[in-house]
Amino acid sequence: MNEVVLEARHISKSFHDPVTLPILKDISFTIKKGEFVSITGKSGCGKSTLLYILSTMDTDYDGELFIEQENMKGKTENQLAYVRNAKIGFVFQFHYLIHEFTVIENVMLPGLKLGAHSEEEVRQRAIDQLRALDIHMLANKKANLISGGEKQRVAIARALINSPSIVLCDEPTGNLDKANSEVVFKIFKHLTRERQQTILVVTHDQEFAANTHRIIEMEDGKIVQK
Amino acid sequence: MKAGVILKVAGKLLFARWKQTLIAAIGVTFSITMFIALLSFMVGLNELLDNMILNRIPHIRLYNEVMPSQHQPITLSKVHQRRYNFIRSVKSVASRQYIYNSIAIQNALQVDDRIKGIAPKISAQVFFHDGPIDITGVVEGIDIEKEQNLFHFREYIISGEPENLNTVGNSIILGKSLADKLQVSTGDVVRVTTASGTHFVMKLVGIFQSGLQDIDKIQSYTSLATARKILNKPNDYITDLQLQIKNIDDAAILSKEFSERFGTKTDDIKTSNAQFETGSFIRSLISYSVGITLLIVAGFGIYNILNMLIYEKMDTIAILKAIGFSGTNIKSIFLIIGLSIGLFGGSLGLLFGFLFSSLIDLIPFHTASLPTITTYPVSYNPIFYVIAISFSLITTYLAGWAPSRKASKVDPVLIIRGK
Numbered sequence: 001m002n003e004v005v006l007e008a009r010h011i012s013k014s015f016h017d018p019v020t021l022p023i024l025k026d027i028s029f030t031i032k033k034g035e036f037v038s039i040t041g042k043s044g045c046g047k048s049t050l051l052y053i054l055s056t057m058d059t060d061y062d063g064e065l066f067i068e069q070e071n072m073k074g075k076t077e078n079q080l081a082y083v084r085n086a087k088i089g090f091v092f093q094f095h096y097l098i099h100e101f102t103v104i105e106n107v108m109l110p111g112l113k114l115g116a117h118s119e120e121e122v123r124q125r126a127i128d129q130l131r132a133l134d135i136h137m138l139a140n141k142k143a144n145l146i147s148g149g150e151k152q153r154v155a156i157a158r159a160l161i162n163s164p165s166i167v168l169c170d171e172p173t174g175n176l177d178k179a180n181s182e183v184v185f186k187i188f189k190h191l192t193r194e195r196q197q198t199i200l201v202v203t204h205d206q207e208f209a210a211n212t213h214r215i216i217e218m219e220d221g222k223i224v225q226k
Numbered sequence: 227m228k229a230g231v232i233l234k235v236a237g238k239l240l241f242a243r244w245k246q247t248l249i250a251a252i253g254v255t256f257s258i259t260m261f262i263a264l265l266s267f268m269v270g271l272n273e274l275l276d277n278m279i280l281n282r283i284p285h286i287r288l289y290n291e292v293m294p295s296q297h298q299p300i301t302l303s304k305v306h307q308r309r310y311n312f313i314r315s316v317k318s319v320a321s322r323q324y325i326y327n328s329i330a331i332q333n334a335l336q337v338d339d340r341i342k343g344i345a346p347k348i349s350a351q352v353f354f355h356d357g358p359i360d361i362t363g364v365v366e367g368i369d370i371e372k373e374q375n376l377f378h379f380r381e382y383i384i385s386g387e388p389e390n391l392n393t394v395g396n397s398i399i400l401g402k403s404l405a406d407k408l409q410v411s412t413g414d415v416v417r418v419t420t421a422s423g424t425h426f427v428m429k430l431v432g433i434f435q436s437g438l439q440d441i442d443k444i445q446s447y448t449s450l451a452t453a454r455k456i457l458n459k460p461n462d463y464i465t466d467l468q469l470q471i472k473n474i475d476d477a478a479i480l481s482k483e484f485s486e487r488f489g490t491k492t493d494d495i496k497t498s499n500a501q502f503e504t505g506s507f508i509r510s511l512i513s514y515s516v517g518i519t520l521l522i523v524a525g526f527g528i529y530n531i532l533n534m535l536i537y538e539k540m541d542t543i544a545i546l547k548a549i550g551f552s553g554t555n556i557k558s559i560f561l562i563i564g565l566s567i568g569l570f571g572g573s574l575g576l577l578f579g580f581l582f583s584s585l586i587d588l589i590p591f592h593t594a595s596l597p598t599i600t601t602y603p604v605s606y607n608p609i610f611y612v613i614a615i616s617f618s619l620i621t622t623y624l625a626g627w628a629p630s631r632k633a634s635k636v637d638p639v640l641i642i643r644g645k
């Protein structure tokens with residue numbers, strides 16, 4: 001339980017457009033296995049920016065990022081793609097699904113990409129995942145034909161397909177109504193409790209944050225309270 | 227496994243905009259079709275013209291020419307050998323206009339396995355008489371059998387029986403224009419005077435049309451025996467030996483070799499018809515450049531559809547990157563899309579190209595100069611199809627290269643933020 005899954009060491013970032021403006025200032029924290037952590041803060045304080053860095057998609061920052069004790073600095077684009085595929089799961093505010101694919105194909109895609117299991121196994125895992133989120137009856141629907149709440153659950157299933165070390169979410173409930181937000185929250189809670197899944201959520205929803213294990217409060221690009 | 231995923235994603239994206247994709251593919255199909263049809267037709271035409279020449283002109287001709295001797299007595303003299311000797315107004319001796327030792331040469335050539343066939347010929351200048359008018363012409367004594375084997379002689383006969391040359395004494399075959407000028411037809415009598423002034427009355431047993439006006443206007447044929455009789459020459463008299471060889475590219479080399487070996491002058495088809503090859507080359511060049519131009523246009527079509535696809539699928543690209551597809555993977559996906567369009571459009575193009583050239587092959591085409599040709603000439607060389615499909619794949623690869631690169635460079639953070 002004390003294994004460190006993610007560690008940020010003195011991460012800083014500035015945007016230079018139009019003038020150089022520091023957005024993140026010396027951010028350091030660690031997240032241990034099985035933790036359910038939320039990041040909150042005012043709009044524009046740099047939460048999303050931080051999350052993109054943690055996700056390895058943004059490599060333009062100072063400081064160091066460790067995922068499972070591995071330094072992400074200096075890795076090639078291909079190596080980072082592998083890390084995202086195998087170790088990180090993503091859930092965005094705007095449930096990004098690939099519309100050409102069916103629900104099950106969307107969920108299977110990272111699994112097929114990883115190639116650790118046969119297509120049949122990946123399909124089985126995807127079905128299990130969908131069933132756990134209670135949306136298995138949507139499996140063969142086109143991804144653009146389901147509701148927002150359903151899409152968000154599909155996105156969660158997709159994030160979990162490769163059993164990632166950590167799931168990163170940027171306002172996963174920001175676009176959902178109260179009922180659906182609660183469903184998503186329960187899913188996260190369940191995942192952390194039953195499967196020791198590590199989850200980091202950026203959220204505006206104070207109630208949501210209050211129910212997580214730990215809140216990281218940000219202000220003007222700095223952590224003010226852990 | 228991984229390649230499978232990339233193919234699958236490429237397939238999905240390809241069919242997401244299948245109408246536009248189809249239009250891009252049709253562009254490729256159209257250009258490949260035109261490329262093949264054009265090339266098949268042009269090369270068909272080239273082959274037709276080639277055959278027109280190759281069927282009629284010997285690959286190598288052995289003959290002797292009236293010319294001053296290279297070796298004047300003074301050069302044989304030991305005293306003057308090492309000096310420069312100038313002799314003015316050297317005259318030729320008119321005795322060498324036939325091939326010496328023709329029987330022995332023919333026997334030697336017969337056993338040479340580089341040679342496909344030999345046809346001996348006697349060439350003589352004559353005058354044809356039409357009332358008071360004399361028409362200059364050439365009469366050639368030929369072995370009708372060998373001439374048929376080597377030059378498909380019969381194909382040019384438009385009336386009469388060429389075999390009668392051997393059976394009917396003093397018989398002759400005239401070129402069409404010449405016969406028209408003399409106002410004679412098969413069975414009529416033709417009056418001929420030789421260069422030495424002897425008169426002959428000959429029977430017209432056939433009329434030929436070679437397709438080359440210059441030949442049809444002056445040429446006539448008779449048997450070797452009759453030719454010797456007209457010229458009053460002995461039984462082994464021959465002025466030309468015509469050779470068809472197995473590999474026409476060797477013509478120049480063999481020609482030189484025979485010239486030295488048999489001490490005759492030689493002509494070869496490569497040297498004397500060089501301008502003809504230039505014509506063929508230009509025709510092929512035109513077909514290839516038109517075909518390639520069409521392909522480049524089709525390439526721009528593919529470039530456009532891929533660019534549009536990438537612009538539309540920015541979100542998809544961003545998600546793919548977020549869930550672990552690398553830039554290289556994304557690039558492969560779009561290259562595969564481009565190549566699939568090329569392969570699909572190109573294959574259809576091969577099919578339509580074949581159908582189109584078959585269609586051209588059916589169009590009637592009659593020309594007085596080519597009696598054996600009834601439809602437009604078309605060549606079905608498989609190499610055109612190989613070239614066409616390779617070109618279409620190369621063009622689509624190049625057309626897909628820049629858009630794919632662009633796709634691989636998409637920054638997912640910008641896209642996700644932009645939502």
Ligand SMILES: Nc1ncnc2c1ncn2[C@@H]1O[C@H](COP(=O)(O)OP(=O)(O)OP(=O)(O)O)[C@@H](O)[C@H]1O
Pocket residue numbers: 015016017018023042043044045046047048049050
């Ligand atoms: N590409 C960019 N160039 C310049 N400035 C940027 C860029 N991206 C973000 N910013 C700025 O960085 C700051 C932090 O943005 P970020 O999206 O991280 O905020 P946030 O905390 O996620 O806000 P919200 O809660 O509204 O999502 C903002 O002031 C934003 O204007």
Ligand SMILES: [Mg+2]
Pocket residue numbers: 047048049170
């Ligand atoms: Mg944000």
